[in-house]
Amino acid sequence: MGQANKPKKSNPAVPVVTHSALRKRVTDLSAPTLLRIHALPKFLVPGLIAVLMLLGLFLQAPYSGIALTVVSFFIGWLMYLSWPLLDPRSRIIRFFVFLILIAATAIKFGA
Numbered sequence: 001m002g003q004a005n006k007p008k009k010s011n012p013a014v015p016v017v018t019h020s021a022l023r024k025r026v027t028d029l030s031a032p033t034l035l036r037i038h039a040l041p042k043f044l045v046p047g048l049i050a051v052l053m054l055l056g057l058f059l060q061a062p063y064s065g066i067a068l069t070v071v072s073f074f075i076g077w078l079m080y081l082s083w084p085l086l087d088p089r090s091r092i093i094r095f096f097v098f099l100i101l102i103a104a105t106a107i108k109f110g111a
Contacts, residue, residue, distance in 0.1 A: 019084070030081060049074065056108060065109035072101050 056068035
């Protein structure tokens with residue numbers, strides 16, 4: 001009886017996203033890897049990225065460039081997957097962070 005008068009919970013607005021064939025293929029191919037990453041301890045991926053960033057900033061070329069390239073590809077991959085769900089402000093911020101990372105990688109390979 002008490003549950004009949006209970007108000008329904010509203011679902012948060014989920015954006016409707018149409019996917020291109022390429023995005024669908026990348027998303028489908030990425031799903032198993034994302035599931036494996038999700039199963040790892042929560043500190044491991046950010047910790048590994050931090051270690052690679054520090055190595056990229058302090059090692060000599062070409063090792064520094066290689067470390068930053070790995071981080072760039074990982075961040076770029078995650079950014080590509082999440083792009084349709086982001087609001088414009090988040091897109092701009094992530095894009096500039098990615099550009100800074102690419103510039104740091106290019107500088108390390110050029111040094």
